[in-house]
Amino acid sequence: MTQKYENNYSTPVGAPFRPALPVRSLADIRKLEETPLEQALTVRSTYEIFRNAGHAFGDKTALTFLRTGNPADEPIRWSYAELLARIHQTANMLHTLGVGPDDAVAVLLPGCLEYHLALWGGEAAGIVQPLNPLLTDEKLVALMTAGRAKVLIAYGSDAESGMWSKAMRLRGQVPTLTTVLRVAPHDEAPGAAGTLPDGVAEFDVLRAAQPDDRLVSGRDIAPSDIAAYFHTGGTTGAPKLARHSHGAQVFTAWASVQVAGMNENGISINGYPLFHVAGVLPASLSSLSAGVEVIIPTPSLLRNKEVLANYWKLVAKYRPTSLSAVPTVLAALANVPLDGADISSITYCRTGAAVLAPELAARFERLFGLHVHESLGMTEMAGISTITPPGVNGPAGCVGFRLPYMQMRVVALDENGNATDREMPRGQQGMVLFKSPNVFSGFVDPADNAKAFTADGWLATGDLGWIDDEERLNLTGRSKDLIIRSGHNIDPKTIEDALGAHPAVQLCAAVGAPDAYAGELPVIFATLVPGASATEEELLAFTSARVDEAPARPKWVSVIATMPMTNVGKIYKPELRAMAALQVVNAAVAEACTELGVPEAARPVVKTEGESLVVVQIDGAAAGTLAAPLQEQLHKALEPLPFKTRIATQ
Numbered sequence: 001m002t003q004k005y006e007n008n009y010s011t012p013v014g015a016p017f018r019p020a021l022p023v024r025s026l027a028d029i030r031k032l033e034e035t036p037l038e039q040a041l042t043v044r045s046t047y048e049i050f051r052n053a054g055h056a057f058g059d060k061t062a063l064t065f066l067r068t069g070n071p072a073d074e075p076i077r078w079s080y081a082e083l084l085a086r087i088h089q090t091a092n093m094l095h096t097l098g099v100g101p102d103d104a105v106a107v108l109l110p111g112c113l114e115y116h117l118a119l120w121g122g123e124a125a126g127i128v129q130p131l132n133p134l135l136t137d138e139k140l141v142a143l144m145t146a147g148r149a150k151v152l153i154a155y156g157s158d159a160e161s162g163m164w165s166k167a168m169r170l171r172g173q174v175p176t177l178t179t180v181l182r183v184a185p186h187d188e189a190p191g192a193a194g195t196l197p198d199g200v201a202e203f204d205v206l207r208a209a210q211p212d213d214r215l216v217s218g219r220d221i222a223p224s225d226i227a228a229y230f231h232t233g234g235t236t237g238a239p240k241l242a243r244h245s246h247g248a249q250v251f252t253a254w255a256s257v258q259v260a261g262m263n264e265n266g267i268s269i270n271g272y273p274l275f276h277v278a279g280v281l282p283a284s285l286s287s288l289s290a291g292v293e294v295i296i297p298t299p300s301l302l303r304n305k306e307v308l309a310n311y312w313k314l315v316a317k318y319r320p321t322s323l324s325a326v327p328t329v330l331a332a333l334a335n336v337p338l339d340g341a342d343i344s345s346i347t348y349c350r351t352g353a354a355v356l357a358p359e360l361a362a363r364f365e366r367l368f369g370l371h372v373h374e375s376l377g378m379t380e381m382a383g384i385s386t387i388t389p390p391g392v393n394g395p396a397g398c399v400g401f402r403l404p405y406m407q408m409r410v411v412a413l414d415e416n417g418n419a420t421d422r423e424m425p426r427g428q429q430g431m432v433l434f435k436s437p438n439v440f441s442g443f444v445d446p447a448d449n450a451k452a453f454t455a456d457g458w459l460a461t462g463d464l465g466w467i468d469d470e471e472r473l474n475l476t477g478r479s480k481d482l483i484i485r486s487g488h489n490i491d492p493k494t495i496e497d498a499l500g501a502h503p504a505v506q507l508c509a510a511v512g513a514p515d516a517y518a519g520e521l522p523v524i525f526a527t528l529v530p531g532a533s534a535t536e537e538e539l540l541a542f543t544s545a546r547v548d549e550a551p552a553r554p555k556w557v558s559v560i561a562t563m564p565m566t567n568v569g570k571i572y573k574p575e576l577r578a579m580a581a582l583q584v585v586n587a588a589v590a591e592a593c594t595e596l597g598v599p600e601a602a603r604p605v606v607k608t609e610g611e612s613l614v615v616v617q618i619d620g621a622a623a624g625t626l627a628a629p630l631q632e633q634l635h636k637a638l639e640p641l642p643f644k645t646r647i648a649t650q
Helices: 026-032 046-057 080-096 113-125 137-147 163-173 203-208 246-260 277-289 305-309 311-318 327-333 358-368 492-500 536-546 573-596 620-638
Strands: 061-066 076-079 104-108 127-130 149-155 179-183 200-202 226-231 241-245 267-269 293-297 322-324 348-351 372-376 398-402 407-413 419-423 430-435 459-467 473-478 483-485 488-490 505-515 519-528 557-559 605-608 614-618 645-649
Touching: 026 398, 046 080, 046 113, 046 246, 046 277, 061 080, 061 113, 076 080, 080 113, 080 203, 104 113, 104 137, 104 163, 113 127, 113 149, 113 203, 113 226, 113 277, 127 137, 137 149, 137 163, 137 241, 149 163, 163 179, 179 203, 200 203, 226 246, 226 277, 241 246, 246 277, 267 311, 267 322, 277 293, 305 311, 305 327, 327 358, 327 505, 358 372, 358 492, 372 398, 372 473, 407 459, 419 430, 473 492, 483 505, 483 519, 488 492, 492 505, 492 519, 492 536, 505 573, 519 573, 536 557, 573 605, 573 614, 573 620, 614 620, 620 645
Parallel strands: 061 293, 104 127, 104 149, 127 226, 149 179, 179 200, 267 293, 322 348, 348 372, 519 557, 614 645
Antiparallel strands: 061 076, 226 241, 398 473, 407 419, 407 430, 430 459, 459 473, 483 488, 505 519, 605 614
């Protein structure tokens, strides 16, 4: 039989990924494992995925870009053949710009079609480095410097997070950067950008000049070659760049197709940002490896209020077969009425990135008839670790089965919240550990690897959970989010589930407030359903009545207007911890001022600086002779708190 090769690429064109059998139990996972992995998965790179899909699906739509959130507006569509051709051109353009297998291509783009060219063309030529556009210039420079980025692909407009101005500021600050490629906003008139500075060029102009039928580099990509650098967290601390191999990303795509049953009849709306593993790997690479049509809902994605308001109407028009969103987006969608929209095309609803609250799961099923299936994914595992497949309904917090060829354990924690080697019995909570073909290749800085793995080579996830009788993983939270009260570990999910059951509560999150005696005391922040009302006292009583363990009952509930979020849509607990510390310090200041008789107008100003410092500013002129005793009393009150505070007198 004659094998079909694509020009100079040595691997024959293969088939796209297809599910071998419906997965409904761990027995089905084990059935898949009867075939050795090297026989079941022969694809070696993400480039090969697109080469195979391009040949298999040809004119079938791969990507649909929504210009606006108005269902009446016409989208832009690319076929699988067009996507492959443009990936070839992008990789070839980067190759001519000097990008080799060890060079990084940084990407600063919103949701757009070209993001997929930057991702997969970048991986075919070198190493792609997606960046969170909401990070400060300083952090972006640090990330690009750590990754030794040679090219920056950036959005040519400030309409989305000021990206173009940001790109121009970054130009002279990254020593290895040689070229900036400007991606024109969709439907921009030719030449609208005017003359570009030296070292800056139009992405599409350079791309269009390249061959679209092959990799001119002749590169044969090995599974161990590094495909991408993803930054973890991304909002605090020094840069931590996780290295993904081609083999890890390919395994994620293949395993996701097997367990979630993806095929060419699928259509999905990908509202996850494409700098994040969830949007890039489970939601994009996995889908495109199987022939799914992926819809990009405007440059702002699900941050676009028009998209959210019209979400169900968009479903009625584009007929997606699956719905995937983080829990906070599901909570927002629960407030959007169907208004007669036909959403019957959706057969699989999935969430991840944070543990699903039972009340939200019940509300979503009650309102829309959609059971929410949960999955677990993380940057250090190329975006996916466990999946609850279609047809398997689990309780909230159940994130499903391990992937084929993966090992999973739950172990006890030590007194510092780190993993031990003591395995927990079925049904008992501990830290989740994995060994898997899609575990990352370590951080760029070897020093960051120290806490990532146990001494015997297991990935220490930091996730807390337990394994049920069906051998599914059930998550309860993160070890770093545990509230430690006088040495007693309190799971914040217990408090969050209790308050989340209140009909007026939209979102809630429990954290530890600093306390001089106990170390931390549990407190909880909440936002309310639009139009609903409830007092903090009422919510506190409601929660306390539903938390059996006395030490876990929150000391107070604070209703806030908006919940702090990451750009991926996770609740951002470091900011809540700082807000809790601010309340504690404010209370101490008020008590000291009352005792000393400091007039209201002379009371200190209390504010947070960042997420780890509360500053008390005493106005010496206003406080007069009370300034010194006030400073002394506040020092005594605040010094024992396990949170950094600073008292300043001006």
